[in-house]
Amino acid sequence: MPRPHLTVSALALVGLLPTAPGLAAPAPPATPATAAVLRPGAPGAGDPYFPDMGNGGYDVSSYDIALAWNPATKAIAATTTIKAVATQGLSRFNLDLKGLVVQSVRVGGASAAYSRSGAQELVITPPKGIAKGASFTVAVTYKGVPKAINDPTLGRSGWVATADGAVALNQPFGAATYFPVNDTPRDKATYIHRITVPTGYQVIANGEPTAPMTSGGNTTYVWKMTSPMASELSSVAIGRYTVTTGTVAGTSIRSISAIAKSIDRTGAGARLNTATGAVVNWQRNRFGAYPFASTGGLVAPIGVGYALEVQGRPVYDQGSPTVSTGLLAHELAHQWFGNSVTPKQWKDIWLNEGFATYAEWLYDEAHGGPTAQQQFTAHYNSTSWTGKVADPGRDHIYDGLVYTRGALTLHALRNRIGTATFDKLLRTWAATYRGRNVTTADFIATAERVSGKNLDAFFQDWLYESGKPSLRSAQ
DSSP states (O other), X not given: OOOOOOOHHXXXXXSOSOOOOSOOOOOOOXXXXXXXXXXXXXXXXXXXXXXXXXXXXXXXXXXXXXXXXXXXXXXXXXXXXXXXXXXXXXXXXXXXXXXXXXXXXXXXXXXXXXXXXXTTEEEEEOSSOBOTXXXXXXXXXXXXXXXXXXXXXXXXXXXXXXXXXXXXXXXXXXXXXXXXXXXSTTOOEEEEEEEEEEBTBEEEESSEEOOOEEETTEEEEEEEEEEEEOGGGOOEXXXXXXXXXXXXXXXXXXXXXXXXXXXXXXXXXXXHHHHHHHHHHHHHHHHOSOSSSEEEEXXXXXXXXXXXXXXXXXXXXXXXXXXXXXXXXXXXXXXXXXTTXXXXXXXXXXXXXXXXXXXXXXXXXXXXXXXXXXXXXXXXXXXXXXXXXXXXXXXXXXXXXXXXXXXXXXXXXXXXXXXXXXXXXXXXXXXXXXXXXXXXXXXXXXXXHHHOSOOHHHHIIIIIOSSOOOGGGXX
């Protein structure tokens, strides 16, 4: 059962959620028998690029984020309820949470001890150990003013304040700025956002909305994402938006577009839905079934300088309501490549960005633009070939190496195995790993299985060597 809905009267905006007393009493010492099977969960998920991100010892199945936002103070008051399964016997475990004041933690309905460690570790000791394989629920109540992350090489992410609200853009590590989370792409879960704001503001989040509920001058919006989603792809936007709904032509796929009222123009939402639907329909024919229940987009002047493939509904940071076709093709392709099929580790991000960049080339090729071969030739002769595509390094996950050389690799593979086989490969890849996590090795194995060719030397040359690969390997 989902968590009971927080009424507006229970929230009453900042200070709305009750303040719990101090820390719960420490858990009693484990018995020798218990100690033999219980141990702390790891404080990281093992990603070499971001060793502090994520945690070990459990797998999350769902997040229920009930949050009230105060426009006067920019503060939030929230309770996030997490359902998870222990993958080991747990004496304690961690969640990621940056800043914010924790007021109480409950595990299985009972008060739990907690402490903070480092920049983002919330360390939770339940009143009794959790056995391997056991399901458990964690409820964290907290408050404060969320702060964006400004990384010197990867840019701004997390809870970003805007002129009339906020937008959460969580790639690669921003989710923990507004809710406690196992912040690793490897731990996908379903999400419910229950966001309360003063009436007159709108809230857009992942998934499908239910009817807003208004009481006492406040409105609560509920959005549910029922497909598995990595935390980096979760998002919530609060502000003054014009929201337009519809369906993708010829399908039952819902389309929901939100445009900031400060840049809205008459009919802009309908035009964005139509343009989005046209791209989605073309991509469905090329990549296979659209992986989610709805599509659309959010356009607003956020100030981060990029668009982001938020699951189901990309966010476009711009001052015009019209999104270019190339950008639509890129971000919407991510719904297949990156969102539905998600790398386990950040070193394999070319499986996101190389695929989305190549999707732009394919879309151009099919709609009167330059062919993919023309794009390949131009970039092959001008691209910097320093670095490894399949392991670019922490500070280079958004470099052109990942995007452009990733796309070049896919076109070279298309030349190597033939267009018909390549198209089959894309559809097989998207269908086989739908809703799952992958590695580059998984893609290589799939490419070899679909093509019937040994491609080890090809991928070694194009993905794992620094330097310009020979065109002979693509023949």
